[in-house]
Amino acid sequence: MTTRQLHLNAFLMSVGHHEASWRLPESDPHANLDIEHYKNLARIAERGRLDSVFLADSPVQMGDPGRRPSGRLEPTVLLTALAGATDHIGLIATASTTYNEPYNLARRFASLDHVSGGRAGWNIVTTAGVEAAQNFGLDDLPAHRHRYERAAEFVEVSKKLWDSWDDDAIVADKERGVHAEADRVHVINHEGPHFKVRGPLNVPRPPQGHPLLVQAGSSEDGRDFAARHAEAVFTAQQTLDEGKGFYADLKDRAARFGRDPEQVLILPGIVPVIGDTEAEARELDAELERLIVAEYAKVQLANRFKLSPDELDLDRELPGNLPTEDEIEGAKSRFTLIVELARRERLTVRQLIGRLGGGRGHRTFAGTPVQVADTIQHWFDHGAADGFNIMPAVLPSGLESFVDKVVPILQERGLFRTEYTGATLRDHYGLPRPAGQFARPGVSA
Amino acid sequence: MTTRQLHLNAFLMSVGHHEASWRLPESDPHANLDIEHYKNLARIAERGRLDSVFLADSPVQMGDPGRRPSGRLEPTVLLTALAGATDHIGLIATASTTYNEPYNLARRFASLDHVSGGRAGWNIVTTAGVEAAQNFGLDDLPAHRHRYERAAEFVEVSKKLWDSWDDDAIVADKERGVHAEADRVHVINHEGPHFKVRGPLNVPRPPQGHPLLVQAGSSEDGRDFAARHAEAVFTAQQTLDEGKGFYADLKDRAARFGRDPEQVLILPGIVPVIGDTEAEARELDAELERLIVAEYAKVQLANRFKLSPDELDLDRELPGNLPTEDEIEGAKSRFTLIVELARRERLTVRQLIGRLGGGRGHRTFAGTPVQVADTIQHWFDHGAADGFNIMPAVLPSGLESFVDKVVPILQERGLFRTEYTGATLRDHYGLPRPAGQFARPGVSA
Numbered sequence: 001m002t003t004r005q006l007h008l009n010a011f012l013m014s015v016g017h018h019e020a021s022w023r024l025p026e027s028d029p030h031a032n033l034d035i036e037h038y039k040n041l042a043r044i045a046e047r048g049r050l051d052s053v054f055l056a057d058s059p060v061q062m063g064d065p066g067r068r069p070s071g072r073l074e075p076t077v078l079l080t081a082l083a084g085a086t087d088h089i090g091l092i093a094t095a096s097t098t099y100n101e102p103y104n105l106a107r108r109f110a111s112l113d114h115v116s117g118g119r120a121g122w123n124i125v126t127t128a129g130v131e132a133a134q135n136f137g138l139d140d141l142p143a144h145r146h147r148y149e150r151a152a153e154f155v156e157v158s159k160k161l162w163d164s165w166d167d168d169a170i171v172a173d174k175e176r177g178v179h180a181e182a183d184r185v186h187v188i189n190h191e192g193p194h195f196k197v198r199g200p201l202n203v204p205r206p207p208q209g210h211p212l213l214v215q216a217g218s219s220e221d222g223r224d225f226a227a228r229h230a231e232a233v234f235t236a237q238q239t240l241d242e243g244k245g246f247y248a249d250l251k252d253r254a255a256r257f258g259r260d261p262e263q264v265l266i267l268p269g270i271v272p273v274i275g276d277t278e279a280e281a282r283e284l285d286a287e288l289e290r291l292i293v294a295e296y297a298k299v300q301l302a303n304r305f306k307l308s309p310d311e312l313d314l315d316r317e318l319p320g321n322l323p324t325e326d327e328i329e330g331a332k333s334r335f336t337l338i339v340e341l342a343r344r345e346r347l348t349v350r351q352l353i354g355r356l357g358g359g360r361g362h363r364t365f366a367g368t369p370v371q372v373a374d375t376i377q378h379w380f381d382h383g384a385a386d387g388f389n390i391m392p393a394v395l396p397s398g399l400e401s402f403v404d405k406v407v408p409i410l411q412e413r414g415l416f417r418t419e420y421t422g423a424t425l426r427d428h429y430g431l432p433r434p435a436g437q438f439a440r441p442g443v444s445a
Numbered sequence: 446m447t448t449r450q451l452h453l454n455a456f457l458m459s460v461g462h463h464e465a466s467w468r469l470p471e472s473d474p475h476a477n478l479d480i481e482h483y484k485n486l487a488r489i490a491e492r493g494r495l496d497s498v499f500l501a502d503s504p505v506q507m508g509d510p511g512r513r514p515s516g517r518l519e520p521t522v523l524l525t526a527l528a529g530a531t532d533h534i535g536l537i538a539t540a541s542t543t544y545n546e547p548y549n550l551a552r553r554f555a556s557l558d559h560v561s562g563g564r565a566g567w568n569i570v571t572t573a574g575v576e577a578a579q580n581f582g583l584d585d586l587p588a589h590r591h592r593y594e595r596a597a598e599f600v601e602v603s604k605k606l607w608d609s610w611d612d613d614a615i616v617a618d619k620e621r622g623v624h625a626e627a628d629r630v631h632v633i634n635h636e637g638p639h640f641k642v643r644g645p646l647n648v649p650r651p652p653q654g655h656p657l658l659v660q661a662g663s664s665e666d667g668r669d670f671a672a673r674h675a676e677a678v679f680t681a682q683q684t685l686d687e688g689k690g691f692y693a694d695l696k697d698r699a700a701r702f703g704r705d706p707e708q709v710l711i712l713p714g715i716v717p718v719i720g721d722t723e724a725e726a727r728e729l730d731a732e733l734e735r736l737i738v739a740e741y742a743k744v745q746l747a748n749r750f751k752l753s754p755d756e757l758d759l760d761r762e763l764p765g766n767l768p769t770e771d772e773i774e775g776a777k778s779r780f781t782l783i784v785e786l787a788r789r790e791r792l793t794v795r796q797l798i799g800r801l802g803g804g805r806g807h808r809t810f811a812g813t814p815v816q817v818a819d820t821i822q823h824w825f826d827h828g829a830a831d832g833f834n835i836m837p838a839v840l841p842s843g844l845e846s847f848v849d850k851v852v853p854i855l856q857e858r859g860l861f862r863t864e865y866t867g868a869t870l871r872d873h874y875g876l877p878r879p880a881g882q883f884a885r886p887g888v889s890a
Contacts, residue, residue, distance in 0.1 A: 029619065
């Protein structure tokens with residue numbers, strides 16, 4: 001196929017991205033801890049030939065445990081279980097550079113890449129929120145800039161560790177009694193402001209060389225980080241214009257850092273609420289909105305704005321005394337997106353909560369399968385997306401609808417694969433396998 | 446069954462515990478990274494109704510990569526993959542308290558326990574060796590005592606995190622819109638010399654309450670740690686008398702710490718080399734010894750003794766100028782075991798290397814299935830063991846021989862289960878499920 005191809009990722013989250021999805025009669029409220037539920041989701045996504053499944057993460061209990069199924073299995077563990085239940089689909093886990101050590105994390109991703117036959121991806125996050133910091137001996141969240149500097153060095157160390165075994169290190173020569181050639185396994189002796197790591201890794205080079213690197217921060221620091229390091233970017237964009245602006249900006253930055261902009265794929269989130277008719281889609285959307293308990297969301301919104309909950313009135317617009325993005329220490333770009341959405345559409349707090357309930361700032365789109373396919377194609381054709389991060393409001397039903405009703409339309413239009421053509425996540429995203437940085441010149445795997 | 450029952454754990458290690466096993470014609474030298482190899486091993490162990498499989502670990506590339514298949518998948522990842530390939534058998538992963546954060550590690554074990562339906566165990570290690578320290582920003586290994594103090598606090602924090610969700614926290618009340626009762630999910634606010642952790646964990650209480658806690662250090666600090674915290678102890682004992690001494694000492698210590706000694710199970714390692722005749726077993730043992738490359742082992746032995754390799758002569762006994770156990774910073778008890786073995790049997794360095802090649806200090810026993818069953822029963826009946834840590838010299842063949850030839854003899858003697866009678870690892874080991882420390886009085890799961 002020569003037509004430019006869409007990339008589609010299924011963002012998995014318990015029984016759906018809508019915070020009230022667990023209250024629907026169809027939803028199993030214990031599914032968030034049920035490995036069979038996740039295996040089913042991954043198999044549905046694979047049936048649709050999607051590029052990958054993805055898990056968000058933060059090492060903290062988020063918000064009121066009454067609000068939704070909030071306990072979540074650790075993503076590298078959960079994705080390893082999904083590796084055994086699938087054959088092709090990529091497996092992208094979020095993990096924090098602020099609260100991990102590079103040796104441990106690089107090793108887990110290398111292990112997941114080996115176990116899955118080259119299907120691992122890492123969504124690199126610096127982790128916002130003071131409560132996460134307090135789970136790791138800190139009183140406060142480290143400064144935004146400091147976290148991004150650490151993240152950059154963390155990625156640098158990780159790449160050195162993944163490269164510390166040359167691709168041809170293992171010779172398995174039984175006759176000589178040499179399993180791996182010692183001079184093809186490298187001490188890295190990294191020393192930087194944040195890390196000092198001797199190496200080598202105790203896992204040979206992963207099948208993909210490096211797991212696919214993904215990033216999702218859209219602040220200034222986040223965009224620069226993505227432009228330097230990320231191969232795929234998950235982002236929240238509410239309008240086509242915002243999407244085009246972000247897309248152009250990020251591709252520009254990548255080029256300025258000397259990278260090929262085509263090797264930085266941009267995937268905005270979309271929360272499709274799919275009905276066979278528009279009315280059916282809108283009815284599901286409205287039912288979910290009715291099930292939201294506004295008090296939970298009001299407390300969270302107040303925390304985000306550094307207000308006390310009684311400074312927010314559910315039936316009025318946001319107050320004028322909000323902090324600026326500079327005064328916020330984490331999730332900066334999401335903060336700005338939410339404030340702009342509320343101001344632009346003059347939403348009351350209750351209406352804003354309704355709009356955020358589905359995708360926490362990601363764009364919700366209720367419509368028929370053709371309408372969903374149309375909006376995906378429209379953004380794809382107009383310089384706002386290389387693909388989409390699919391965030392079904394309700395799971396598994398929303399993913400089933402997407403795979404069984406929207407994907408065939410995209411396939412018919414020649415925009416999406418009908419069979420997997422490669423074995424690894426890099427193959428699906430059309431990205432090259434990096435060469436090892438310590439390998440002898442002229443040697444390839 | 447009222448007869449006291451043996452507990453048997455399969456210690457998995459690439460193509461076998463003997464360092465030269467990979468050089469046998471039958472061995473796949475790439476199996477150490479092949480998930481299908483490990484699934485096969487776990488299924489063989491489950492066919493034999495063994496209690497558990499176990500993976501050793503250290504976050505460091507150990508020794509010369511030429512010597513043996515040394516790259517190893519991270520154990521929580523690998524065991525998650527094995528959880529999906531098995532239904533009953535326990536899954537015990539080694540993880541370091543020196544080079545992890547409690548929030549991350551407690552969460553991974555909780556996740557593994559959920560994914561496996563209550564089959565997770567944690568072998569708690571403090572990690573010896575300066576090279577591991579140098580992968581984590583340190584110049585030197587932290588002192589033995591310091592590592593054990595940190596380990597004790599690490600376990601304390603982990604238990605608080607596992608208990609931070611009461612067993613009945615999740616009510617999933619769709620009508621009220623309450624998923625979990627907020628007052629049954631506890632901030633732990635731990636503050637100690639080594640850790641400050643707010644909590645709660647973001648994973649609800651694991652099926653087993655706590656994963657099974659295992660320990661393998663046999664130094665003074667290690668024994669005290671095991672007696673306070675461990676529910677199963679893996680240990681290296683060369684002779685019945687040493688085994689009896691260790692067994693009595695550890696049970697005594699447990700009682701002194703106010704614990705029921707029957708809830709601390711002691712499993713010495715055994716490297717069975719099984720033949721249908723004694724001659725066949727001895728021939729396999731001799732073939733493995735012939736395949737050892739003595740130079741690799743000599744370098745490692747010299748490092749252990751803080752000597753340079755040329756201070757060791759392959760054809761002489763150990764020199765007199767060895768350090769004492771106090772002068773060794775890691776693996777203290779293994780050091781003493783090796784020196785005592787060499788002195789007692791007046792072994793040359795080459796002979797010592799041959800003896801260590803199979804089990805790195807664990808007892809090697811070459812014999813027929815009946816002889817292996819006899820020695821297991823003899824130790825079990827004479828106060829030296831509650832079961833055994835089975836360390837086949839060659840894998841998978843050595844585990845197959847054990848399961849198909851030795852286990853039936855032990856079953857016939859009424860010493861070992863013929864079917865699993867419980868669902869969890871705690872069930873297999875006959876150990877109780879701990880109550881949550883923050884739960885309201887009178888409430889049980």
